[in-house]
Every structure is written in C-alpha cells, then in structure tokens.
Amino acid sequence: MSRWVDKHLKIIFITPCLLFILFMVVFPLGYNIYMSTSKWSMSALSSPEFVGASNYLMLFRSPRFWSAVGRTLYYAFVAVGIQTLLGIGIAQMLNRSFFGKGVAKTLFLLPVVATPVAVGMVWQMIYEPTIGLGNAILTGMGFPRQLFLGSSASALNALIFIDVWEWTPMVMLMVLAGMVAIPKDPYESAVVDGATAFQRFRYITLPLASPTILVAVLLRLIDAIKTFDIIYATTKGGPGFATETINIYATLATFQYYSFGEGAAITMCFFVIVMSMAIMFNAAKKRVEVEY
Amino acid sequence: MKRLFALVLSLALLLSLAPVQAEKPFEGTELRVLLANHMWSNALEPHLKEFTDLTGIKLNVEMYAEDQLSQKLAIELAGQSKDLDVFMTRPLQEAKQMIANGWLYDVTPLLNDPEMDKADFFEATLALYNNGEQYYGIPLVTEREILYYRTDLFEEAGIAVPTTLDELWAAAEALTDVDAGIYGIVSRGLTAAAVTQFSGYLYSMGGDWMDAEGNAAINSPEAVKALKFYGDMLREFGPPGVTAMHWQQCAALYASGKAAMYTEADAIFNNAVNAAESVVADKTGYALFPGDSFYNIPSWGLSMGAFTEKADAATAFIKWAAGKDMTATLQAAGVPGARVSVYGIPEANVAFPPQLVEVIAAAGTKNTKGYDRPLITSVSKARDYIGQAIVAAIEGGDVEAAAEEANRGFQSVIEEDRAAEQKQ
Numbered sequence: 001m002s003r004w005v006d007k008h009l010k011i012i013f014i015t016p017c018l019l020f021i022l023f024m025v026v027f028p029l030g031y032n033i034y035m036s037t038s039k040w041s042m043s044a045l046s047s048p049e050f051v052g053a054s055n056y057l058m059l060f061r062s063p064r065f066w067s068a069v070g071r072t073l074y075y076a077f078v079a080v081g082i083q084t085l086l087g088i089g090i091a092q093m094l095n096r097s098f099f100g101k102g103v104a105k106t107l108f109l110l111p112v113v114a115t116p117v118a119v120g121m122v123w124q125m126i127y128e129p130t131i132g133l134g135n136a137i138l139t140g141m142g143f144p145r146q147l148f149l150g151s152s153a154s155a156l157n158a159l160i161f162i163d164v165w166e167w168t169p170m171v172m173l174m175v176l177a178g179m180v181a182i183p184k185d186p187y188e189s190a191v192v193d194g195a196t197a198f199q200r201f202r203y204i205t206l207p208l209a210s211p212t213i214l215v216a217v218l219l220r221l222i223d224a225i226k227t228f229d230i231i232y233a234t235t236k237g238g239p240g241f242a243t244e245t246i247n248i249y250a251t252l253a254t255f256q257y258y259s260f261g262e263g264a265a266i267t268m269c270f271f272v273i274v275m276s277m278a279i280m281f282n283a284a285k286k287r288v289e290v291e292y
Numbered sequence: 293m294k295r296l297f298a299l300v301l302s303l304a305l306l307l308s309l310a311p312v313q314a315e316k317p318f319e320g321t322e323l324r325v326l327l328a329n330h331m332w333s334n335a336l337e338p339h340l341k342e343f344t345d346l347t348g349i350k351l352n353v354e355m356y357a358e359d360q361l362s363q364k365l366a367i368e369l370a371g372q373s374k375d376l377d378v379f380m381t382r383p384l385q386e387a388k389q390m391i392a393n394g395w396l397y398d399v400t401p402l403l404n405d406p407e408m409d410k411a412d413f414f415e416a417t418l419a420l421y422n423n424g425e426q427y428y429g430i431p432l433v434t435e436r437e438i439l440y441y442r443t444d445l446f447e448e449a450g451i452a453v454p455t456t457l458d459e460l461w462a463a464a465e466a467l468t469d470v471d472a473g474i475y476g477i478v479s480r481g482l483t484a485a486a487v488t489q490f491s492g493y494l495y496s497m498g499g500d501w502m503d504a505e506g507n508a509a510i511n512s513p514e515a516v517k518a519l520k521f522y523g524d525m526l527r528e529f530g531p532p533g534v535t536a537m538h539w540q541q542c543a544a545l546y547a548s549g550k551a552a553m554y555t556e557a558d559a560i561f562n563n564a565v566n567a568a569e570s571v572v573a574d575k576t577g578y579a580l581f582p583g584d585s586f587y588n589i590p591s592w593g594l595s596m597g598a599f600t601e602k603a604d605a606a607t608a609f610i611k612w613a614a615g616k617d618m619t620a621t622l623q624a625a626g627v628p629g630a631r632v633s634v635y636g637i638p639e640a641n642v643a644f645p646p647q648l649v650e651v652i653a654a655a656g657t658k659n660t661k662g663y664d665r666p667l668i669t670s671v672s673k674a675r676d677y678i679g680q681a682i683v684a685a686i687e688g689g690d691v692e693a694a695a696e697e698a699n700r701g702f703q704s705v706i707e708e709d710r711a712a713e714q715k716q
Contacts, residue, residue, distance in 0.1 A: 041712070042370035044598060045394035049715075064701075129533035130473070130550065150533020152687060236359070238483040239535035240683040241676075255363040256672040258389050260370075 029271075035264035042260055055265035064241060065249065065266070069273075071156060072245040076224035079163040080171075084217050086164070087171030088209075092201060094172070095179045108169045116166070120233025123162045124149065127234075149235050152242035159243055162230055167223075171216045178212025179205060211285070218281040222274060246270045319348035321605045326365065326379035328358045331562050332433050332592060333380070335625040336613060343612050349605050362386050362672075369395040369597065376597035377606040381429055383420035383590050388669045390595070391421075396428035397596035402607050403427050409616065409633075416662040417590035417630045429593040430614040431630035435557040436655045437492040437586045437664070438648075439579040440564060442467075442572060445474070445552045454582040457496055457521065460553070464529035467552035476529030478542050478551040479522070481686050483679030484672070485538040488587070488664040489555055490682055494518040496583025501666040501678070501702075508706055510678055511699035516691055523685025535683050539563075547572060555581065558652060559591060561644075562626050578648040580655060588660035590630050628652060666702070669709045677701030 005012065036055055038048035059065045094105060111119070126133045127148035135145050148158040186204050195203070206213075228247040231237065237244035237252065244252075246266060254263030327333040333355055340351050356364060361380065368376045369390070381387045381396075390396050403410050403418075408430075410418070417431035439460075441453060445467055454460040464476030480486040494500065499514030509515060526534050531545055539556060543563040546554040547570035554564060558578070565576045580586075594614055596606045612618060619629040619640075626643035634640045641649050666674050677698045684694030 041389060041393055042366065043393040044369075044372060045392075130531050130545070131548075145532065147533045150536040152535070152683065155536075235536065238679075238683070239481070239687075240483055240680050251363075252672075252676070255366045256359075256676075257670060258366060258393070259670075259673075 032264050032267060032271075035260055036268045038261050038264075040260045041258045048260070051261065055261045056269075058262070059265055059269065064244075065269075067241060068244050068246050068249045069269070071243070072225055072247075072270075072273075075156060075160060075163070075227065075245060076221055078157075079160045079167070079224050080217060080220045082160070082164050083168045083171045083220060084213065086168045087175050087216070088206075088213065090168070090172045091175040091179055092205070094176055095205075108172060110169075111166045112169050112173075114166070116229035117233045119162065119166055120230045123230075124234045127158060149243075150239065152239045155235055155239060155242045159231060159234065162234075163224060163227065166230075167220060171220060174216040174219075175209060175213055178209040181212075182208045214284055215281075218277070218284065222277050222281070225274060225277065246273075316346075316348035318605045318608065320350075321348070321602060322350045322352055323377045323602060323605050323609055324375050325351050325353045325377065325609065326361060327353060327355045328361045328380045328592065329355050330358070330380070330433070330592060331559060332622060332627045334562075335622045335627050336618070339618070339621065343609065346612070347605075347608055349609065351609070358382070365390075365395075369393070369599075372599045373597065374599050374601050377600045377602050378594060378596055378609055380432070380592050381595045383417070383429060383431065383593050384663055384665055384667070385671050387421060387429060387593070387595070388671070391423050391428050392669060395598050397598050397600060397603060397606070398426045399428060399430060399596060399607070399610065400426045402611060403430065405611065407615065408611065412616065412631045412633050414590070414630055414632060416588075417593075420590060420662075421593060421595075429595040430610055431590040431593040432614055432619075432627075433559055433592045434589065434628050434630050435559040435591040435664075436588045436652065436660070437489060437555060437581045438558045438651055438655075439582055440546060440554040440556065440561070441577045441579060442549075442552050442575050443577045444575045446577070453577065453579050454553075455580075457493065457583050460582045461521070461525060464525055464553060468529045473550055475531045475545075475551050477525060477553040477555070478530055478534065478537070478545050479526060479555045480537060480539060480542055481526055481530070481534035481683070482536055482538045482541075483683055484675035485679070486682045487675045487678050489539075489557075490518070490522055490678075491661075491664045492555065492581045492583050492586035493522045495585035495587075495661055496581075497521065501674075502668075502706070506706065508699045508702035510681060510702055511692075511695040516695050519681055519685040519695055520691050522682065523688070523691065526686050527688055530686075535686050557591065558648060559628055561648060565645075566626070576645075578645065578651045580651055580658065585659045585661060586655075587662070587664035588655055588658075589662055589664050593630075668706060669712070670705050674702050674705045677705065 035048065037050060037052055039051045039055070040048035090108065094101065129135060129145065129147050129150050132148075134148060139145060147154055149155045182205065186208070187200060190200050190204060226247065227245065228251070231243055231245060231248055232251070235243045237248040247270065250263050250266040250270065253259055253266060337353070340353065344350060362385070365376070365379055365381075365386070381390065387396070402408060413431055414434065417434060418427065421427050421429040421431070439454070446453060446463075449466055451463055451466055452459070454463045460477070466476070467474065468476035480489045494515060497514045497518040499512055499518050500509060503509040503512075531537075531550065537545070539560055540563070542554060542556060543560055545551055546564045549571045556564065561578075564570070565573055594610045596603065596610070600606055616631060616633065619631045620634050620637055623629045623634050623640040624642055635653070644652070665671055666678075668674060680701070681691070681694045681698035685691045
C-alpha cells in the first residue's frame, strides 16, 4: 500500500486540484458554451434547442451589445487609470515615517473592506440630486448642482467615481509594498549625486516599483471589468442603457428576459475579454520582472 | 375501579387528540413562501400566525423587492426546486412566461372550490392567469393609475384639480417652485419602471403599445406626442434626476412634501401618504388620472411552484390568504383587493381615505384598459426598449428618433415571441 502511494505520489497530490478545476471551471465553462449555442427559456416543458452560432450573430449585430462592451472597457480603463495615479501618489506620501502613519493607513483601507452592495446603497443616497450629500457639498463650495446617477450623461462617470473611491486604497497598498521593498542604497547614492526628490521618484522609485505597479494595474483591470455589484445596487444599468455593462446585460438577458442562450453567449464574449486580459497580464509580468 | 378510571382516562385522551388532528391536518408541515415587498405582504404579515394556529403549518416567509423576487424565482424554478411552495407573481409581467415554461402549479381545482367563489374575482384579473384551459394563479391586488395631489398647495394657488392632461400641465407649471424645493409633479422616470405609469399618458393621447395587428406602435404620432408630453413635463416641472426614480423614490419624494402632484398606482398610497415619515398625510387629495383612459389591472397574485411537494398545504395557504375574509381584512388595511364583493363591505374600506374609495369606484365606470404594459410574453425585454424612449424624452433628446429606435427593439421582441409560439 505505502509503496503504491509512494509510486503515485504525484498523481495523488494533484488529484484534488484537478477535480476542483474539472468541476468548478471546466464543467461550467463547457456547459456555458453548450448553452450559448441553444435557445431556451429555462422551460420545464421543452429542452434547449440547438441554434448554432445564431445567438452570437444576433449579439454582434446588436448595437446594445457593442455599447455594453464599450462601456465596460471605458469603465475599467478610466477607473483603473485614475486609481493608479492616485494610488502611486498616496503610496509615495505614505512611504516615509511620520506620526500617525499606522492610523492613516488603516483609514485609507476602510473603503476596501466595505461590502460593495452596501457601498452602492450609501452612494445612491449621497448622489440623490435633491436631498443628497453630494449636491449639498458641491453647492456649498459654489459648484452647480449635478444629477449624478440621474442623467445618462453623468451616470457612468459617477459610478467610476465610486469605484475609484473604493479601490484606490487597494492599488496604494500594493504599490506601497513594492516601494518598501526597494533597497535604500540607490537613494543614498542619488542624494550624494544631488538628485532632487522628483528625480529620485522618477528615476529610482518608479522604475523599481514598476513590476508591482503593473501587477496591481492588471489585477484591478480584470476586477474592474467584472464589476457588477456596485452597478446593480445603484442603477441596474439605467438611466436608459447608460450604465449597462456586459455583466448587467447578461444578467438581464438571463433572469429578466428568460433567454438563457443569449445570456450564455454574452458571458462567453465576456470570458474572451477577461481571458485576453489575463494572458496580457502573464506576458507583461514576465517582461517587467527585474533584478535589483 | 382503577381499571375503569384508566379506561375513562384513555378515552378522554383519545377524544382530546381526535379533534386536534382533524383541525390541524398539516401539523408539522413547513411551507416556503416568497413574497414581494408590497403593501399586500406588509398587511398580511401580522396575520400569518393565525394561519399557523389554524392549520399547524409553519410558514417560512421570505420577502424581496420585485426585481429580486422575479430573479430568485427564475433561478429556483429553472432548477425545478422542490421546496418552492407559494410565491407572488405579476400576471402582467412574468406570469405568462412562467406558465409557458411549465413553472406554475395548476390551481384550477382550488378556483373551482365553492368557498373560493370564482365569480367573485374581477373577470379580467383571472383571465391573465389562464392559458386557455387551466388557471395558474389567484389574483390578490388590483391597481389603477391615479393622481395624488397636495390639497394645501392647490388651495393656496387657487387652481382646480386637473381633469385633462392640459390642465395637468398647467397645474404642474403653476405649482413648481424650485426655490421653495417644490416640484410641480413627480412620476416614474427609471427606464423600464416608467413604462407602466407612462401608459395613462399614452392611452389618453390615443396611443397604445401595439397596433391592431399586434405590431409595435410606440413610434406612432400619438405615442410620440405622449412621450414628448411626459418627458417635457417631468424635465421642466419634475425633480432633478427623475430618470433614476422607481416608485420607491417617487413615493419618498412625495411623502417628504417636495412634489405637488404624483401620478402613480393607487395601491402604493400607504407608502406615499400614510408612511410614518410622511408629512403630507393630511394634505393629500386623490383624483382620477386626468386623461381619457388609464389602466385598471391586477398587479399581483399568488401562485404555486410546479415542483412543490406540499401542494395540499400550499393550496390551503392560498385559500386562506386569497379567501374572502382575508381579502376583506387586508382591504381594511388599505390593500385594494381583486374581489368584487369586498368593495361593497363598508368595514373593508375603512383604511382608504373616502376620496380614494370614490376614485376607485369611479375608475370602474371609465374607459380603462386591463394592461399597463404590452400584453406579450417577453414583457421585461419590451419594457427595457420602450423605457429608452421615455428616458430620451425626459432628457430632452430627439424623441422621434428615440421612438423609432425603441419601436425597432420592441418589434424584434414581438417577432421573437411569435417565432417561439409557432414552435410550440
């Protein structure tokens, strides 16, 4: 027995992992592909009917789908772009010792640990155009009133603002970890050579922290593309289709319109987008890995 | 003697057991009941214990907002869940698809139970649960679009309560006082949610969702006129951000005294007027929708899951909850029921402001329609398209173009439905 175990140790150790992947990744994915080629209203009376690629063709011809794709990418790139800039800035500020640093770091982290749906509901109240806190602050500072989520022109940007508020600390934390890991000697020699603070940041901190920054950006990007909770808790895709991202569209198609095939096809397209992001992530990670 | 005593005792025990068993045939049964967060559910909740006392059935009630409920039901019914016993459905929204999907339990036998008195239900309400042969739900609540208005503001301004859409416009214009934080009118603006309350404006302008052939007609001249009217009115005299407002937000705004008028279903009057935080409870008047035509519909009913294993207990629950007595009790708490007889019982109508009772009664004599949204299977998708045009109209965009686009989307939904029906 023990000899058998010794001989097959490799297989025994990876079996749980393989089973997990099989049941939690391969099966759902395969089933989703199958569903995306069928037409089914989830009926208990009739089974899914094979329709080939027609769900996909319908999507590719639909302006609603392409707008949703555009919105998803806009949301992710703009939100993560702002988060990265802010995150690096704040990390730089926190990357030195000062009184109350621990408290400041903890406070910065609070949005990250909040539940997204609760965050969405709170922001919905802040954004209330008539009685909300947002307009009270804006008008108090002399700015004009905003409609925030109540206008198709501003709703998506208002959502991006929530995302930035919630996730900037995450980027900050990861970048800070990268900065802390940079050895002291390059800075010391730079100071001796008369480099200014900006030059030290530009030519030492940024290049040496770039692998961590890139990892943070790509992780956030994948996460931001997947955003669902905040949007669902606030606008559900409205006003009009103004904040309808791919995920929201897929949810509506599946559970409001009862068209399983359409929903599955949308998620397959979404899968392709996220997957290409992940491949990019791996490629980029290999390229920027540096030795100190 | 001892033996006799024992005999008497055991007989007594037996006798005391027997009636209990007869009275509580379902002792120990648990029913899972999914309700929408609605006036009807809120009114029923305090009575649930009575049902348990009566039958021994333990009720596990879950309550969700309507969209969440609809989604939860879809997930569980698609999975053919066996422990989904009773739930609320909207005959005009998801019921048709649910019936087509075989998700609902046939309640025809219950309806034919003499105690249920089938003839007592408004006929139109029952028809929506019928697929030609069987019935798949029991109507609970009826709704009409009405006008809520602030009596104090109307008196102050010295204007009459509007009876036409032109008068409504004039009143909204006159009563808007942005500096004082008062908006002339509020009504739903959130995409799909706005569709049902827009219907009164559409019907009154002579439009309808579909033409006589059943094709999309949301781009007709009448519909465009109605869209423009609704959009312009809400943009100019409505609260900012109205395109994000469902009835919950509208009702809250009206309850906080920030709107002079409100067109909405009468069934939510408790939320808008009688809510604990409402400041307008004693300053609200009720009037018929100020147009030629509006909806008078069953908004909610009770259905059973097709895969339930406790059909008998579930039937008993519906029989109790949708029975004459409970309908009267709930109507007395302010829920407009779906039974004709209840409107004739004075005690059942105490919760309604007298003016509202008059309005509900008067609505029956008007040119009403039995639907507040298109009568098709894929209502939800159609509403999303029609809602686009409403949002565009409120935001002041090109209404003709938006109506054209909405019509194309709506027509494609109708055609998908036709194709699906032909296959069946």
